[in-house]
Amino acid sequence: MQEIRHTPRAATSIRALDTHVGIDPHRHDDHQIAYAGSGVLSVTTDAGTWVAPTTRALWIPAGTVHEHRAYGRTDLHSVGLPTRLNPLSLDTPAVIAVGPLLRELILAYTRDPEDEGPERRRLLAVLLDQLRAAPLQPLHLPAPADPRLAAVCALLRADPADSRGLAALGAAAGAGASERTLSRLFRSELGMTFPQWRTQLRLHQALRLLAVGTPVTAVAHRCGWSSASAFIDVFRRAFGHTPGSHPGRLR
Template identity: 70%
Template structure:
């Protein structure tokens, strides 16, 4: 993200991106809620990547440089909020659970102006839209935060491990075996994972695999093939991990 565009006002709107489509790195002076009503959305900052299917939204704080990427045909809903209005008190990008009511509120608030009766905008307005916005913010405050975050390593040794597993999430080698390839002991790598990324190697690898699984599901890959390509020993093992992370099975995955 070397060139970062400055768009002062975070828009409130609905737009569509074809699979593989992207919005280049940019930042707003406002906060923004980013939600994929269909497809899977990846938001990347210098800190890492957040991936969200239709059951999740991503909170992007004001001033955060970020880029979007679509997996599957993406229906993107954007809600801008003034920098002084932070219903969750969050200063880092965060994935939030989106239940049925919050989903409908986001979709309604970001509809085109001719369907809502007033132009959408990050500052809000009077009447019906103001009431809709108030309920939306209230539901946001009640949204559980989700640990669907894949931090980007900065230590050269971790970046080497990252590149190996990003190229093949199904690689099931131990940390010791990976360490032999990158020239470090498993003890050194374990220490780096905890110190630099705030998680253990197994935790990080599971996040990497779940992110890749979401992408494959959005592209229409069968569940059994996703399990194999992402390194799970069986489809049932994959389904169990997926259910714990997202609250439903991959076969019932909405929006993909």
């Protein structure tokens, strides 16, 4: 079993991560905001995976065992917050939208973490105000606990482009459950339908591929969309811009 590192204080810092480099499972006694100034960052817990390009940030509550992974050359900006400061009033991980002002506040606050002067305290106050106003984003890919559901999800994780229906996937995975049972498990355990979960998985994979410079047409094919235009449409509705103009994309 992999050892879980306990780092009581969640440091405010900047850390450069090469693509596919991760930070092993660990936990803090503080809350943490994790933001990728470049590239794409994912955070995984027992409850699933959250992914964030440069237009999003990750909220990681105190005590949450989590691991990071970078896709594309990633500058990880971490903001540690004591438990008395919970601007989102959340005790579960989440993805939040990052507009131009919030981005600049995070970059500025992490630039000189040893400064404890009045200007920095004012900067933190504005940062917390912006976090309170930041909308949450549905970029969570929940992880199944039921072994029948886990077997199906594992097939799709291995190949997000797999276009088989739920009945065929269940049979191939040896799940021993009917399509109706698996469909019910998606809703009750993961809080979304099978098509919604598969689309979320494909979007997660698309973000990772775009971050390492994969062409849009290749991303569409490898993630299971019927055409590049279909992929672009889904991506634009999810992120507000086209994959070709994705901020975390390598140029």
